[in-house]
Amino acid sequence: MPREQIIRLAFFLGILTVIAGWEIFAPRRPLTDNKGRRWITNLSLVVIDTTAVRFIFPVLPAGMALMAQQQGWGILNKLLLPSWIKIILVVVALDFVIYLQHVLFHFLPTLWRLHRMHHTDLDIDVTTGIRFHPIEILISMVIKLSVVVLLGAPALAVIAFEVALNATSMFNHGNIRIPVILDRWLRLVVVTPDMHRVHHSVIPRETNSNFGFNLPWWDRLCGTYRPQPEQGHRAMTIGLKEFRDPAMLNLPRLLIQPFARKNK
DSSP: OOHHHHHHHHHHHHHHHHHHHHHHHSBSSOOOSOHHHHHHHHHHHHHHHHHHHHHHOSSOHHHHHHHHHHHTOSSGGGSOOOHHHHHHHHHHHHHHHHHHHHHHHHHSHHHHHHHHHHHTOSSOSGGGGGOOOHHHHHHHHHHHHHHHHHHTOOHHHHHHHHHHHHHHHHHHTOOBOOOHHHHHHHTTTSOOHHHHHGGGBSSHHHHTSOOOSSOSHHHHHHTOOOOSOTTOTTTOOBSBTTBOOGGGOSHHHHHHGGGSSOOO
């Protein structure tokens, strides 16, 4: 197994374990759905998503970054800048691209049909952060590979970004309690669980807010920031109003959900 994959797997398992333990000892809100069923479904999706990416793409983002460097492709490979500046620029740029991608997946009907599966989870916890339809993951990979080549991103920056994105996605979906004062300061530099939970509200105007995963700045700059849910974190309803039956949210039905009749 390449070193990159070992690093990413170690961080994935480590963050998953830490947040899952945190959810047990300091949950933010009570769960309403069967946790075991949800976890089996969400973790199965990770396996399917990872298998699909490995099968379809011969080169992943870090490998593409090395190829771009060897061929002199991309903006940063033509500029004489210190490596640390390139890394910072790439991490910030990729994060903004992910923000824009997330917005598009909400407002373009065809893409929403893929992304809405992520929002059909009736609870929100660490595994919601890894609950994505395989087709959405494949589209996201095409976008990421294209941006890596366009930027001429250093491989180290790509690995750092992907590890951070995976870690913060599990963190900000976590059903974890953080003191309000600490959250107020944390959300100046990172998307916190209380900030992102608003995005999983059943109320559409809240669903279409707080799109950031890593950095919280894009929502404020682009006017999509909403500080708190209208009904409060404990009373708010998670999910989508069209998909409330747990029996319809098993793995096979989730995989065919983009082709179902129900729309946003």
